[in-house]
Amino acid sequence: MIKNNGNGEYRVLGTRPVRHDGADKVTGKAVYTADVQLPGMLRGFILRSPIAHGLIKSIDTSAAKATPGVHAVITSADMPDVGDKIADLGEGAVNLKYLSGNVLAQDKVLYKGHAVAAVAAVDIHVAEEAANKIIVEYEELPSVTWVLDAMQDDAPLLHDDLHTDSMGAKSENPSNICTHMHFEKGNIEDGFAQCDVVVEREFKTASVHQGYIEPHASVGDWNEDGRLRIWTATQGSFSARQQTAEILQIPIGDVVVTPCEIGGGFGGKIAVYLEPLVGMLSKVSGRPVKISMTRADVFEATGPTPGSYMKVKIGATNDGKLIAGEAWLAYDAGGYPGGMIGPGCMCVFSCYDIEHAVVDGYDVCLNKPNTQAYRAPGATQVAFATEQLVDEIAKQIGMCPLEIRQLNAAKEGTVRVDGPKYPPVGLVECLEALEESDHWKSSLDGPLRGRGIAAGFWFGCGLKSCATVTVNHDGTVNLLEGSTDIGGSRTSLAMQLAEVLGITSDDVNPMVGDTDSVGYTDVTGGSRVTFATGLAAYTAGRDLQTQMISRAAEEVWDCSPDEVTLENDGSFTHNGESKTFKELASQLFKHGEPLVARAAVSPENPTNGFGVHVADVEVDPETGKVTVLRYTTIQDAGKAVHPSYVEGQLQGGTVQGIGWALNEEYFYHDNDTVANASFLDYRMPTMLDLPMIDTIIVEAANPDHPYGVRGVGETPIVPPPAALANAIYNATGTRMEQLPMSPPVLWKQLQSESAEA
Amino acid sequence: MANKRHVSTTINGEPKEFLCAPHESLLEVLRDNLGLTGSKEGCNNGNCGACTVILNGRPVDSCLVLGVEVEDAEVETVEGIADRNELHPVQECFLEGAALQCGICTPGFLVASKALLEKTPDACEHTIRYNLAGNLCRCTGYDKIVRAVQDAGKRMAESN
Amino acid sequence: MVTVFIPAQLKELTGGITSVEVEASNIRQVVERLEQLFPGIQQRLCDGDDLRSGLQVSIDSVMTSRGLIAKVQPGNEIHFVPAFGGG
Numbered sequence A: 001m002i003k004n005n006g007n008g009e010y011r012v013l014g015t016r017p018v019r020h021d022g023a024d025k026v027t028g029k030a031v032y033t034a035d036v037q038l039p040g041m042l043r044g045f046i047l048r049s050p051i052a053h054g055l056i057k058s059i060d061t062s063a064a065k066a067t068p069g070v071h072a073v074i075t076s077a078d079m080p081d082v083g084d085k086i087a088d089l090g091e092g093a094v095n096l097k098y099l100s101g102n103v104l105a106q107d108k109v110l111y112k113g114h115a116v117a118a119v120a121a122v123d124i125h126v127a128e129e130a131a132n133k134i135i136v137e138y139e140e141l142p143s144v145t146w147v148l149d150a151m152q153d154d155a156p157l158l159h160d161d162l163h164t165d166s167m168g169a170k171s172e173n174p175s176n177i178c179t180h181m182h183f184e185k186g187n188i189e190d191g192f193a194q195c196d197v198v199v200e201r202e203f204k205t206a207s208v209h210q211g212y213i214e215p216h217a218s219v220g221d222w223n224e225d226g227r228l229r230i231w232t233a234t235q236g237s238f239s240a241r242q243q244t245a246e247i248l249q250i251p252i253g254d255v256v257v258t259p260c261e262i263g264g265g266f267g268g269k270i271a272v273y274l275e276p277l278v279g280m281l282s283k284v285s286g287r288p289v290k291i292s293m294t295r296a297d298v299f300e301a302t303g304p305t306p307g308s309y310m311k312v313k314i315g316a317t318n319d320g321k322l323i324a325g326e327a328w329l330a331y332d333a334g335g336y337p338g339g340m341i342g343p344g345c346m347c348v349f350s351c352y353d354i355e356h357a358v359v360d361g362y363d364v365c366l367n368k369p370n371t372q373a374y375r376a377p378g379a380t381q382v383a384f385a386t387e388q389l390v391d392e393i394a395k396q397i398g399m400c401p402l403e404i405r406q407l408n409a410a411k412e413g414t415v416r417v418d419g420p421k422y423p424p425v426g427l428v429e430c431l432e433a434l435e436e437s438d439h440w441k442s443s444l445d446g447p448l449r450g451r452g453i454a455a456g457f458w459f460g461c462g463l464k465s466c467a468t469v470t471v472n473h474d475g476t477v478n479l480l481e482g483s484t485d486i487g488g489s490r491t492s493l494a495m496q497l498a499e500v501l502g503i504t505s506d507d508v509n510p511m512v513g514d515t516d517s518v519g520y521t522d523v524t525g526g527s528r529v530t531f532a533t534g535l536a537a538y539t540a541g542r543d544l545q546t547q548m549i550s551r552a553a554e555e556v557w558d559c560s561p562d563e564v565t566l567e568n569d570g571s572f573t574h575n576g577e578s579k580t581f582k583e584l585a586s587q588l589f590k591h592g593e594p595l596v597a598r599a600a601v602s603p604e605n606p607t608n609g610f611g612v613h614v615a616d617v618e619v620d621p622e623t624g625k626v627t628v629l630r631y632t633t634i635q636d637a638g639k640a641v642h643p644s645y646v647e648g649q650l651q652g653g654t655v656q657g658i659g660w661a662l663n664e665e666y667f668y669h670d671n672d673t674v675a676n677a678s679f680l681d682y683r684m685p686t687m688l689d690l691p692m693i694d695t696i697i698v699e700a701a702n703p704d705h706p707y708g709v710r711g712v713g714e715t716p717i718v719p720p721p722a723a724l725a726n727a728i729y730n731a732t733g734t735r736m737e738q739l740p741m742s743p744p745v746l747w748k749q750l751q752s753e754s755a756e757a
Numbered sequence B: 001m002a003n004k005r006h007v008s009t010t011i012n013g014e015p016k017e018f019l020c021a022p023h024e025s026l027l028e029v030l031r032d033n034l035g036l037t038g039s040k041e042g043c044n045n046g047n048c049g050a051c052t053v054i055l056n057g058r059p060v061d062s063c064l065v066l067g068v069e070v071e072d073a074e075v076e077t078v079e080g081i082a083d084r085n086e087l088h089p090v091q092e093c094f095l096e097g098a099a100l101q102c103g104i105c106t107p108g109f110l111v112a113s114k115a116l117l118e119k120t121p122d123a124c125e126h127t128i129r130y131n132l133a134g135n136l137c138r139c140t141g142y143d144k145i146v147r148a149v150q151d152a153g154k155r156m157a158e159s160n
Numbered sequence C: 001m002v003t004v005f006i007p008a009q010l011k012e013l014t015g016g017i018t019s020v021e022v023e024a025s026n027i028r029q030v031v032e033r034l035e036q037l038f039p040g041i042q043q044r045l046c047d048g049d050d051l052r053s054g055l056q057v058s059i060d061s062v063m064t065s066r067g068l069i070a071k072v073q074p075g076n077e078i079h080f081v082p083a084f085g086g087g
């Protein structure tokens, strides 16, 4: 169902064509990285740390090297020294020393699964066998995996040269706290003094993994001409190119990255893990090398998004106006400094107009893999806290949870805690859509059943994108772009080009280029592709039309360009004569130069995606199991280019949020090694765990895009844990302060509360 | 290499012979020895279903089957679902219903769905969810997959 | 004149002042004026000849990645905020 605010009539946007890469993906022909086969290709295997924290005293690779069939063995000693340098990766900056250290441990291992050495051999079994002959001597160090413990002065220190950064000021003593952020708005004491009701709670959330089904994989071929070719599963080919070149200390132009089809990323396939290793193994062996991670590697050495501790306090007046908010947040950084605390701080109160606020945030190193983005990174944790407190205030003052959100919803002009004001945004419209929805109007009866709602926000970013359009004899066009396609984006871009040009989606052949063939394009992440690369496709289409107008004036109609009119349907007219895009394009082709158009854009404004979810649950008091009975996800898409894929983003993000809420977590042994590095024990939602996920797409146009498009990919993961926690409260009367709200946790809490009562 | 075994089998209707070591899984054989990379590896231990193939009429995780076990068997993979250039109804319905995003889980779902629908074309939502619970998808939230399987069942029933 | 909002973490350098008006036509000049008013603030905002990594500028709520070369106009409101990407 789509609610349109009536902003424009489209021919292509809003329809649901079959995706261009569809046939390849349903027949097994689509080539993912693990499917790449090159002549003479070796297979690589990575030896990983068995302990959570320790010094590497020595590594003896002689037996591995002597194994028949082994062509290369590398350790950090074979990698160049990258020094202490910050590299700007477009989506964020990173210290190369840390990036390189995460790819291959230097003098220390910082988490179980940390890569220590890599082997290339004739097949995977030989490589694995040889890797297991490498003798590594460790001096084991005490370890820490709980964020508050890691912040203590006497905590095991991961990096003795890491000092806390407080906006440019460094702490005197080394610390696991990488960053302290602090934001203020209004006057917090005055704010709380005006409140009639104040609620405060502490929350904690477990580390979770992005859980993409395709394990990381890369193929590297260090060619005889000195160029390194990489085929890889990445969200950003240019980012992978830059990271690889920096880590290997080779010129960026000597690396070419071909993005293969990618089996999910969700933020976890931006940092490189394998690319520099296959490059170095290929250099040493003189052969192409492929490494595919095992699922255990994926769980132990990649991913997780921060576990957190949060203390949040919100105050309101008796008539429901939120007045003051205070938050103290500590997020896992993992083995190296992380990047999710900033957005966490900025999102904690981002859905509401709260006049007085103070937020403190800490990014903390501990013995887990370096944390990575996971769909709206940092926002889901804080929404779990804030959205429950808002419900609690509503309950205390006897207000409906929807009404309190409507009363306080962020809108155009609302000032976020970090300072900027929102441009036009769609939260109010989403709440209205909720109020009018069948789900909200339906009744929910029965014992131990409850309904909960929650709102969520993610910025959505712009960044850099390029597109090139070439025109064929018959007026069909080819669209070359650089955004790796994880979920159908080729088609949503082709549709925007088709819309401008007045042709059909099928008239456009979209293709994702490698880093040699397409202009620089930032990662597929930040909900940016349909928005920013879409803008590039649109702009290239406009460039093409401009060229065609002047050529039509010159070569067809013998008039001045301003006597040629470009009609809304993409046709060109002069003196009552009209030519469609295809007619004119083939005519120009026949008698003159081929037509090529291009665009390079870097829209800078966030697209500001808001969503509201409503969940009905039933709680089984015998087991603590929560069954999701009904779920509706409502989100502002600005303009839904391909509604099926917008719905798909909403449904997929929602279900990841449901998994985060109800089941997913890492378990650690006493020695801080991961105990559940498999899909059997790290339990992601299966089909059987879920109902259908209903969606309502709201369309409140984004003023920064010609069709009003907003990014939609990330926001849907934000509300589910909070919506489900509110539903559980309404079903049982118990408030959930930790994620996941798994059966044992909920069961224990219900038991202890009934014992108290 | 010395102890490789010779195996004769039928894959997607065609007789095939291959050599494989006793420890190699059917998934490895398909992908590395026979170049049939449509079956995907998501976990290599039977927990994701991305490697699902039909073995003698039943869906199995090919990562849990040894290559040597398919002697004289009939194996069907995602590459064999379409009839020349004609997509199978389950493939059509997945495309029309946007039941894939990244597509890495898709081969496994298609194979498992086809196996289910051949037995139970009118499978209800619960039956589908129950039978395909061994196939993980992290992108779609499953909603559109369930609907696509239902639609494919209808289409198969109509064409029979 | 543009209005510059001082990040809360730098209030220690401004004696508690939360915003100032300065004459400037780009962010580099904004930072230079701030440094004249509040010595030490430049090295908290910048690293060498660039904005400190992890920081970005918002001009009238429009984020810019242009850093110090971003242009400003009279009446603009300027915030220094953490950079964010996404998944």
Ligand code: FES
Pocket (backbone or CB within 6 Å): B040, B041, B042, B043, B044, B045, B046, B047, B048, B049, B050, B051, B052, B061, B062, B063, B064
């Ligand atoms: S790869 Fe066989 S079940 Fe996952």
Ligand code: FES
Pocket (backbone or CB within 6 Å): A213, A263, A264, B099, B100, B101, B102, B103, B104, B105, B106, B136, B137, B138, B139, B140
């Ligand atoms: S479509 Fe990506 S895992 Fe299913």
